[in-house]
Amino acid sequence: MQPPNKDTNYQKLIENIGDAYQNSKKKATSAINTQMLEAYWEIGKYIIEFEQEGNLKAEYGKMLLENLSKELSLRYGSGFNRTNLTYMRLLYDKYPICGTLSHKFS
Template sequence: MVQNKLTNINDVAYQKLIDNITALWGEAKSKAVNAVNTELLEANWQTGKYIVDFELKGKDRAEYGKHLLMNLSKDLTIRNGKGFNRTNLTYMRKFYLAFPILGTASPKLTWSHYYELLKCDNSLEMKFYFNECIKEGWKVRELKRQMKSCLFQRLALSTDKAGVLALANEGHQVQTPQDIIRDPFVLEFAGLPK
C-alpha cells in the first residue's frame, strides 16, 4: 500500500528541495503536454494538406474523389486505429484550408479549440474567436459558451462593443434592482417589452 503522508521534517532546506523537484516535474509535464499538442496540430494540418493536394491533382480521380473521405476513413482506421473517422478527416482538411501556413495556427490552442473554431461559417468570425481564445486564455468550454451565446454577432450589432466584451468576460453583473428588471430573461418571463 502506498503511503500518502509527507515526511514531517521542519528543515527549510529540505522543504526547498521538495519544492524545487516538484516544480521541475510540473514543468516537465507541462512541456510534454505542449509537445504532444504541437505534434498533434502538425499531424492534423499535414493530413489536411495531403487530402487537399490529392483532391487538386485528381481530375482523373473525380469518381473516386466523391467517396475520398469515406474510403480514407475506413482504410486509415484499419491501418492506424481510432481517430480517422470521416468527420475528423473533414476537420483536418478544413484546418489546412483555414490555416494554409502552419505557422499562422497558434500552438497555444489545442486541437479541440480548432475543432470548435472550424465550425464558424465565416472566416472573420473564426478569426475573432481565434484571437479572443489566445488573448483571454479561453479553455474549450469557454470558447463553446461564447460561440453559443453569439458573442461575435452581438459585438457586430452593438454600439457598446466594450460593454458587450466586458459582459462576455465577466457575465451579467447585478448592481442595482433595476439591473435585474432590465434583464432580457426577466422581461421575457414577465411578458414585458424590452
C-alpha cells in the same frame, strides 16, 4: 535532528522537485500538441491536394473521407474517423500556411 518530512529544507526540496516535474510535463505536453497540430494540418493538405488533383476546385461526391477513415483506422487505430478527417481538411483550408498555426492556437 527533525525527521525529513518535518524539516523545512526537505519540504522545499519536495516542492522544487515537484515544480521541475510539473514544468517539464507541461512543456512536453505543449510540444506534443504542437506536433500533432502540424500533423493534422499536413494530413488536411494531403487530402485537399488529392481531392483537387491539381484543379482549383475539388470534385465532390467522392467517398474519399469515408474510405480514408476505414483504411487509416485499420492501420493506425482511433483518431481517423470521418469527422476528424473533415476537421483536418478544414484546418488546412482555413490556414494554408502552417507557420501561422502555432501562434493562433497557443
